[in-house]
Amino acid sequence: xxxxxxxxxxxxxxxxxxxxxxxxxxxxxxxxxxxxxxxxxxxxxxxxxxxxxxxxxxxxxxxxxxxxxxxxxxxxxxxxxxxxxxxxxxxxxxxxxxxxxxxxxxxxxxxxxxxxxxxxxxxxxxxxxxxxxxxxxxxxxxxxxxxxxxxxxxxxxxxxxxxxxxxxxxxxxxxxxxxxxxxxxxxxxxxxxxxxxxxxxxxxxxxxxxxxxxxxxxxxxxxxxxxxxxxxxxxxxxxxxxxxxxxxxxxxxxxxxxxxxxxxxxxxxxxxxxxxxxxxxxxxxxxxxxxxxxxxxxxxxxxxxxxxxxxxxxxxxxxxxxxxxxxxxxxxxxxxxxxxxxxxx
Amino acid sequence: xxxxxxxxxxxxxxxxxxxxxxxxxxxxxxxxxxxxxxxxxxxxxxxxxxxxxxxxxxxxxxxxxxxxxxxxxxxxxxxxxxxxxxxxxxxxxxxxxxxxxxxxxxxxxxxxxxxxxxxxxxxxxxxxxxxxxxxxxxxxxxxxxxxxxxxxxxxxxxxxxxxxxxxxxxxxxxxxxxxxxxxxxxxxxxxxxxxxxxxxxxxxxxxxxxxxxxxxxxxxxxxxxxxxxxxxxxxxxxxxxxxxxxxxxxxxxxxxxxxxxxxxxxxxxxxxxxxxxxxxxxxxxxxxxxxxxxxxxxxxxxxxxxxxxxxxxxxxxxxxxxxxxxxxxxxxxxxxxxxxxxxxxxxxxxxxxxxxxxxxxxxxxxxxxxxxxxxxxxxxxxxxxxxxxxxxxxxxxxxxxxxxxxxxxxxxxxxxxxxx
Numbered sequence: 001x002x003x004x005x006x007x008x009x010x011x012x013x014x015x016x017x018x019x020x021x022x023x024x025x026x027x028x029x030x031x032x033x034x035x036x037x038x039x040x041x042x043x044x045x046x047x048x049x050x051x052x053x054x055x056x057x058x059x060x061x062x063x064x065x066x067x068x069x070x071x072x073x074x075x076x077x078x079x080x081x082x083x084x085x086x087x088x089x090x091x092x093x094x095x096x097x098x099x100x101x102x103x104x105x106x107x108x109x110x111x112x113x114x115x116x117x118x119x120x121x122x123x124x125x126x127x128x129x130x131x132x133x134x135x136x137x138x139x140x141x142x143x144x145x146x147x148x149x150x151x152x153x154x155x156x157x158x159x160x161x162x163x164x165x166x167x168x169x170x171x172x173x174x175x176x177x178x179x180x181x182x183x184x185x186x187x188x189x190x191x192x193x194x195x196x197x198x199x200x201x202x203x204x205x206x207x208x209x210x211x212x213x214x215x216x217x218x219x220x221x222x223x224x225x226x227x228x229x230x231x232x233x234x235x236x237x238x239x240x241x242x243x244x245x246x247x248x249x250x251x252x253x254x255x256x257x258x259x260x261x262x263x264x265x266x267x268x269x270x271x272x273x274x275x276x277x278x279x280x281x282x283x284x285x286x287x288x289x290x291x292x293x294x295x296x297x298x299x300x301x302x303x304x305x306x307x308x309x310x311x312x313x314x315x316x317x318x319x320x321x322x323x324x325x326x327x328x329x330x331x332x333x334x335x336x337x338x339x340x341x342x343x344x345x
Numbered sequence: 346x347x348x349x350x351x352x353x354x355x356x357x358x359x360x361x362x363x364x365x366x367x368x369x370x371x372x373x374x375x376x377x378x379x380x381x382x383x384x385x386x387x388x389x390x391x392x393x394x395x396x397x398x399x400x401x402x403x404x405x406x407x408x409x410x411x412x413x414x415x416x417x418x419x420x421x422x423x424x425x426x427x428x429x430x431x432x433x434x435x436x437x438x439x440x441x442x443x444x445x446x447x448x449x450x451x452x453x454x455x456x457x458x459x460x461x462x463x464x465x466x467x468x469x470x471x472x473x474x475x476x477x478x479x480x481x482x483x484x485x486x487x488x489x490x491x492x493x494x495x496x497x498x499x500x501x502x503x504x505x506x507x508x509x510x511x512x513x514x515x516x517x518x519x520x521x522x523x524x525x526x527x528x529x530x531x532x533x534x535x536x537x538x539x540x541x542x543x544x545x546x547x548x549x550x551x552x553x554x555x556x557x558x559x560x561x562x563x564x565x566x567x568x569x570x571x572x573x574x575x576x577x578x579x580x581x582x583x584x585x586x587x588x589x590x591x592x593x594x595x596x597x598x599x600x601x602x603x604x605x606x607x608x609x610x611x612x613x614x615x616x617x618x619x620x621x622x623x624x625x626x627x628x629x630x631x632x633x634x635x636x637x638x639x640x641x642x643x644x645x646x647x648x649x650x651x652x653x654x655x656x657x658x659x660x661x662x663x664x665x666x667x668x669x670x671x672x673x674x675x676x677x678x679x680x681x682x683x684x685x686x687x688x689x690x691x692x693x694x695x696x697x698x699x700x701x702x703x704x705x706x707x708x709x710x711x712x713x714x715x716x717x718x719x720x721x722x723x724x725x726x727x728x729x730x731x732x733x734x735x736x737x738x739x740x741x742x743x744x745x746x747x748x749x750x751x752x753x754x755x756x757x758x759x760x761x762x763x764x765x
Binding site: 024046049188313 | 527528531555631632633634635667668669670671672673675676679700701702705
């Protein structure tokens, strides 16, 4: 039964990935898409470019981010035994947005220009680097805390506080900024998979890959933590160490995604619930790979809708995710009654 | 208990409101003797009839005559779609049909010659006495007009001097003659109240939470919305200089300035009207995967058309920016001859470093990338966003020089530079 579900998810993912390559603003006949992908010469030279330079990196990004945020969301929900937790609950994305806001809004006029003009040094990594730096600072603070604090709830509240602090700094920067820059900032928060090019891909994919491997390695401690810290301890788990690695992997995943694509909401909180509902289990050995598959599929489909195939225009990704995602996910969750049971809290 | 507190609060609010009203109003127009007035015979013989608009001062006390036209010099609006003005003897009514995007009602102001009575039928905030003696501007685009109308000495405050290019304004700021009030809803109202300018000129974005004018109006200050930025033709934008002039009774000067601009602009656009070959052009750079391309009816598109270029999105009918996907732009503009307005990027290296896909454009490979940042101050203020509104003919000359260098062999680029 479960095997069938995996197979179904895999097929869906493959379908979504192919659709992501086949459909976009520019209409390319499907047999041409296949032909070009298999190394043939395209009818129109620009089509090969569009496929390899635009659609392929975008689809790969969606795949990676979808998996990353869903895995991170699952880890956070389990760690805090809270169904509302998401990958950003510890303030990672807020930290990233402080970094981005400092680049876009804060660096003053001249400073900003030279900063952006000096892009050739850091290349397109400027925003990503600033975002990663912000995310890492928050992450370091949370990790330090996690080693000192016994109580997971205190950790959660501290994370929330870091988030508020970061948001306050961003709001302050926005308040004193020119409207054009504020607009650039608000566009960043709309989220997009289209900004990652092949230049970024090695760094981006390794960060996400590492985070995903770490989260797969943490499935057993996660299962133990589901039963509560005390019980996990009695099973011989070093709770603090497990917590450290879980936070590290989740934050790496959330931080890298936010740094390159902007904050992508919704996937991280919704996909774990849907997966639990479909698989009727709380066992992370089954759930972890499943949420990754499901998250990737969801992200790919959301991006497909955002690109509005056939039209030249695009919609903001976060808007699409919530608009189209909420009804689907509500339907799935409402159909199952034992949320609490599978959540085992 | 709760009820008691709220009653108390209500009373307090009332008290505060009353106090607000009781604060002394700005000193309204103490009549300043006008030079011409002294030349006239006694008031009883002929009423005071100005030969020119009173650009400096009021109608002397007791000499108001309803039959007299106090604005012998008038302007007519031809290009600015959003603007209209009517003259009524001692006051003029200026109407902005759409003061900000999505506005459902027009905004109008009654500009009353000082020393004459306020007309009936207007709200207090709609009445502004002219000529204004002190002005605060919240956009750099108004400064060139003030400069050329010769009223820069009446400027007492700006939003921020950082991005200003005008050397005279910068000097005034250095000498401490200009207050800086800040942007949008975060504007320093206390400073504005202390300054008590006769007029604050602002733009509205349509998002009341971000705009300065609701805050300023609430404080009882005189505010005039300027919607020049929403006009979709370059000449239409330049014509808003007449709007600014209305507040100073400088109709004559504004009319002459605009006529000159219009003459030059039309002459230039005639150069390109019948060209058989029009190079193709696209604009801007993408951000977060979305490429914000000027709409086919935007003022940028009009510039491209008048400069004899084939704008690749000219078939579009919107005036705002289009949010396009990178691949859609790539498909249409890959082989385009020119790429303009690349924003913050300063070299081709920068472009390529940020996104290697930029190097695939033919315009990039041919070195036909141009940016409008040739005149940027060390602080980052770009003169393109300052004087170019008042002088579209200079922008047009730049563009023609870029697209058809043979047509204007002697023109040196002002705002544009080749990106290398």
